[in-house]
Amino acid sequence: MSVEIDTSAFTEEAYELLSELEASLLELEESPDDQDLIGRVFRAMHTIKGSGAMFGFDEVAEFTHEVETIFDMARNKTISVSKTLIDLTLAARDQIRSMLDAAAGGEPADKNNAQKIIQGLRALAPGAGGAPKDSGGGSAKKPPAQASVDEPHVYRVRIKPNQDIFANGTNPLLLLGELRDIGEDCQIIAQYEGLPPLEKLDPEQCYTSWEVFLTTKQSENAIRDVFIFVDDQCELNIRLLDREEVLGNDVQKLGNILVQRGDIKEEVLEQALKPIGDRLVESGVVSSSQVKAALAEQNAIKAKRDKKVQAESATSVRVPSEKLDGLVDLVGELVTVQARLNQTASTRQDHDLQLIAEEVERLTGELRDNTMSIRMLAIGTTFNKFKRLVRDLSTELGKQIEMTTEGADTELDKTVIDQLNDPLVHIIRNSIDHGIETPDVRIAHGKNPQGLVHLSAIHSGASVLIRVEDDGKGLDPNALTRKAIEKGHLPPDAQLTDKEAFMLIFGAGFSMAEKITNVSGRGVGMDVVRRSIDALRGSIEVASELGKGTTITLKLPLTLAIIEGLLVKVADELFVLPLAAVEECVELSRTDIANAHNRHVINVRDEIVPYIRIRDRFDIPGEAPEIEQIVISDVDSKRTGFVVDSVIGQHQTVIKSLGKNFEHSEEFSGATILGDGTVALILDLSKMVRYVEAEEEDLSESVAA
Amino acid sequence: MGKKIMTVDDSSSVRQMVGLTLKGAGYDVVEAVDGQDALTKLKAAPVDMVVTDLNMPNMDGITLIKELRALPNYKFIPIVMLTTESQAGRKQEGKSAGATGWIVKPFKPPQLLDVIKKVLG
Amino acid sequence: MIDLSISDSGDVGKLVLSGSIGIQHAAQLKESLLEGISAAKQLVLNVSDLERADLAVIQLIFAAHRSLADKGKTLSIDGKISEAWHTAVKDSGYVGCLNTNDNNGLWTGEGK
Numbered sequence A: 001m002s003v004e005i006d007t008s009a010f011t012e013e014a015y016e017l018l019s020e021l022e023a024s025l026l027e028l029e030e031s032p033d034d035q036d037l038i039g040r041v042f043r044a045m046h047t048i049k050g051s052g053a054m055f056g057f058d059e060v061a062e063f064t065h066e067v068e069t070i071f072d073m074a075r076n077k078t079i080s081v082s083k084t085l086i087d088l089t090l091a092a093r094d095q096i097r098s099m100l101d102a103a104a105g106g107e108p109a110d111k112n113n114a115q116k117i118i119q120g121l122r123a124l125a126p127g128a129g130g131a132p133k134d135s136g137g138g139s140a141k142k143p144p145a146q147a148s149v150d151e152p153h154v155y156r157v158r159i160k161p162n163q164d165i166f167a168n169g170t171n172p173l174l175l176l177g178e179l180r181d182i183g184e185d186c187q188i189i190a191q192y193e194g195l196p197p198l199e200k201l202d203p204e205q206c207y208t209s210w211e212v213f214l215t216t217k218q219s220e221n222a223i224r225d226v227f228i229f230v231d232d233q234c235e236l237n238i239r240l241l242d243r244e245e246v247l248g249n250d251v252q253k254l255g256n257i258l259v260q261r262g263d264i265k266e267e268v269l270e271q272a273l274k275p276i277g278d279r280l281v282e283s284g285v286v287s288s289s290q291v292k293a294a295l296a297e298q299n300a301i302k303a304k305r306d307k308k309v310q311a312e313s314a315t316s317v318r319v320p321s322e323k324l325d326g327l328v329d330l331v332g333e334l335v336t337v338q339a340r341l342n343q344t345a346s347t348r349q350d351h352d353l354q355l356i357a358e359e360v361e362r363l364t365g366e367l368r369d370n371t372m373s374i375r376m377l378a379i380g381t382t383f384n385k386f387k388r389l390v391r392d393l394s395t396e397l398g399k400q401i402e403m404t405t406e407g408a409d410t411e412l413d414k415t416v417i418d419q420l421n422d423p424l425v426h427i428i429r430n431s432i433d434h435g436i437e438t439p440d441v442r443i444a445h446g447k448n449p450q451g452l453v454h455l456s457a458i459h460s461g462a463s464v465l466i467r468v469e470d471d472g473k474g475l476d477p478n479a480l481t482r483k484a485i486e487k488g489h490l491p492p493d494a495q496l497t498d499k500e501a502f503m504l505i506f507g508a509g510f511s512m513a514e515k516i517t518n519v520s521g522r523g524v525g526m527d528v529v530r531r532s533i534d535a536l537r538g539s540i541e542v543a544s545e546l547g548k549g550t551t552i553t554l555k556l557p558l559t560l561a562i563i564e565g566l567l568v569k570v571a572d573e574l575f576v577l578p579l580a581a582v583e584e585c586v587e588l589s590r591t592d593i594a595n596a597h598n599r600h601v602i603n604v605r606d607e608i609v610p611y612i613r614i615r616d617r618f619d620i621p622g623e624a625p626e627i628e629q630i631v632i633s634d635v636d637s638k639r640t641g642f643v644v645d646s647v648i649g650q651h652q653t654v655i656k657s658l659g660k661n662f663e664h665s666e667e668f669s670g671a672t673i674l675g676d677g678t679v680a681l682i683l684d685l686s687k688m689v690r691y692v693e694a695e696e697e698d699l700s701e702s703v704a705a
Numbered sequence B: 001m002g003k004k005i006m007t008v009d010d011s012s013s014v015r016q017m018v019g020l021t022l023k024g025a026g027y028d029v030v031e032a033v034d035g036q037d038a039l040t041k042l043k044a045a046p047v048d049m050v051v052t053d054l055n056m057p058n059m060d061g062i063t064l065i066k067e068l069r070a071l072p073n074y075k076f077i078p079i080v081m082l083t084t085e086s087q088a089g090r091k092q093e094g095k096s097a098g099a100t101g102w103i104v105k106p107f108k109p110p111q112l113l114d115v116i117k118k119v120l121g
Numbered sequence C: 001m002i003d004l005s006i007s008d009s010g011d012v013g014k015l016v017l018s019g020s021i022g023i024q025h026a027a028q029l030k031e032s033l034l035e036g037i038s039a040a041k042q043l044v045l046n047v048s049d050l051e052r053a054d055l056a057v058i059q060l061i062f063a064a065h066r067s068l069a070d071k072g073k074t075l076s077i078d079g080k081i082s083e084a085w086h087t088a089v090k091d092s093g094y095v096g097c098l099n100t101n102d103n104n105g106l107w108t109g110e111g112k
Helices: A008-030 A035-054 A056-075 A083-103 A111-124 A163-168 A174-182 A219-227 A244-247 A254-260 A266-273 A276-282 A289-315 A319-350 A351-374 A380-397 A416-436 A439-444 A475-488 A500-504 A526-535 A590-597 A685-704 B010-026 B035-044 B063-068 B089-095 B108-121 C025-038 C055-070 C083-091
Strands: A153-161 A187-192 A209-216 A234-240 A376-378 A401-406 A412-414 A449-458 A463-470 A537-544 A551-555 A562-570 A571-580 A582-589 A601-604 A609-615 A627-635 A638-644 A646-654 A668-674 A679-683 B003-006 B026-034 B049-053 B077-082 B101-105 C002-006 C014-018 C020-021 C042-046 C050-053 C075-077
Touching: A008 A035, A008 A083, A008 A380, A035 A056, A056 A083, A056 A111, A083 A111, A153 A174, A153 A219, A174 A187, A174 A219, A174 B108, A174 C083, A209 A219, A209 B010, A219 A234, A234 A289, A234 C050, A244 A376, A319 A351, A319 A562, A319 A646, A351 A376, A376 A380, A376 A416, A380 A416, A380 A449, A412 A416, A416 A449, A416 A463, A416 A526, A416 A551, A475 A500, A500 A526, A500 A537, A526 A537, A562 A627, A562 A638, A582 A590, A582 A601, A582 A638, A601 A638, A609 A627, A609 A685, A627 A646, A627 A685, A638 A685, A646 A668, B003 B010, B003 B035, B010 B026, B010 B108, B026 B035, B035 B049, B035 B063, B049 B063, B049 B108, B063 B077, B063 B089, B077 B089, B077 B108, B089 B101, B101 B108, B101 C050, C025 C042, C025 C055, C042 C055, C050 C083, C055 C075, C055 C083
Parallel strands: A401 A449, A571 A679, A609 A638, B003 B026, B003 B049, B049 B077, B077 B101, C014 C042, C020 C050, C042 C075
Antiparallel strands: A153 A209, A153 A234, A187 A209, A376 A412, A449 A463, A463 A551, A537 A551, A562 A571, A562 A646, A582 A627, A601 A609, A627 A638, A668 A679, C002 C014
């Protein structure tokens, strides 16, 4: 047992809290009056500060203390949540992160920046001019005065403990004593009417309840905190008594004073004091039932969100991801062995063995699905990061952009999510920089000055579709084609469909930006997107309408470790095509080939589909059979056929990497081991098509030359 | 006469920190390494309060709390459990077992003393 | 410590509470109170050496005092009322709970 305190527990927790914090802050920006959110931010800061100090991260604790102090004021409604506050807190969050990184051996955090943030925050405090700095070290416990509001309030606190409250060691008198301690004046009145006669009284039960009148500068929260251990063991009712109730009618409400002074008419005052729902109903905009429904919805949403947050924090177990990777590897091995077992059982024609094999197959399938589901994470966290990105970028570029998201709870394999971050950053940056116009341009085009970026995720079969939509100026297919020809990416006579032209933006070194901004336009970026999505075995589709906007859809597999494949055969070689891309299989006879004059195309229900002969592509020796099979697949939004000798069938494909020696074989994305121990290569269709296209171009150029 | 508090934890660093903090504030401290150890020691010599970890070998904190509440001497004394933020379920379990309150780990000495003051006075 | 003694004549029961008395002694205290009230014509309470009392004690003594008052009897106080008792009355909000029946200042929450 080590006496040394392990700080990794703290840093891990802190990182997690920081990402939660960011999400809360962005939400808070949208609903700045949401006390729950303010509370969440406060608690996150509070925990980082408290644990930070305990584990010797004094710098972090001191810095966080400043932020916490401000948020305590927001919690107590001394100050309101402004954009400046959110800006500063986001900056503070980043600063805390770099402090933590620094402690983990990263670059030292910028102290001047920290100082700037602190000054900014202090300036927000009422009567600012710089509150005196908390003398170092003792930052864990703030002096109570800091949480206070200037004028003391009078609260009526009703406390009714459960009768059995003594049974868990609670001493109610201590709690009353605490109340007395936080108040300037405190009258405690016991209610003992419920106390039975001595003979009938259970001496170990509490029959007393209290009514306490407390004059204090502290907030209601501070009063509630006193009862934190017994909140489920007593009824607590706190009411802030109006000044009128306390002082009689000596002090009037501001509104009444205004009426008396003739500044406003009574009717106006009444109107102004009504809840917004009533005002809307009266002005005929909405009906009262609509308001009721809206209120119900509002409550439901709140309840749901609270529940979700609670459920997430209550029931999760944290496991290092390597452990999960190990588990997935083992399941992969098991799937392979199970295929062998099936094969052996059927060859031997042993009925008993076959029964066992079937049972093992069922269990393996369940185990596989279960294991995969453990690795699934909701994409929401990633979405939240982008909210921040959009916010920062739009400020930088002087654009007004609202980002909306949909399907944040869509789940994807952790590896996929991790690798999705960069491509999405590029796409979103591109949308903001090239897509969304500046407010004046938008107004000139009759658009809402505020641009919209909509990020959505949705399940579609074994894939997830992630969409980035903007309502910007859209892509011009002709301009794109011209640019590509100019740059020599395309032959001068190239004829492209709109879809193909849109895909040009993913070419290496292709940029439509006229000027290079900090954000994009350096011609790097979008080709990275394509490479990353390829590596994830996904595909990209672009739709755009000039003047209206652009939608980029990423189609990604749910998982990377095991895929559904289509097993095919060419001579004695076996290959796997990802089933997700396969659309149909058609026959290819010698006559068909002859009819097409040996050009590699086939007419499938009046559509000309080009194809690639696997046999030729990999120089596989031997004669092709009389009738071959074409597997028609969707590759980068184009239908392309792959010619094989025969189609064997669907296959659970456990993907094995090819290892260093075959790194250059880019046309394969991996290999898999079949039941009988033979190896099949997994084809990377998208890359294959690109290679063939490039070669054909070279060929045609050399012919032309 | 100082009040006597027992701290139960299988981690010596936590015991050390709790012990030093409490002694510094004028309490008498007895230590136990797990629930079983605590129960044996508590039966021999009474204390005014128990601060116990939840996850421990031999006998965990929840069981210890239940065992203590069944003893006449410990039916009503304050028992505070040390929990982690992620253990909301355990917190509830501990309260049902009879814990008076909790301290969320990790904590600093002042937070510990605040809680002690709250339940022991 | 809770100590009940009934005079030989059986007229006076004297209940002495000393040291720290709390919930853990509540059952015993209730028995002593009931026994003192039923066995003797008059109950005398001594809390002069009481060092600490909690809500359970306050509730019991109040219940006893109230039932005596209801029967037209009195609870007599022997010796001086300790500060600890007054503090407990004040802290628990039981100040003035017996109204006019508090003839010996047990429930004033103030030392004299």
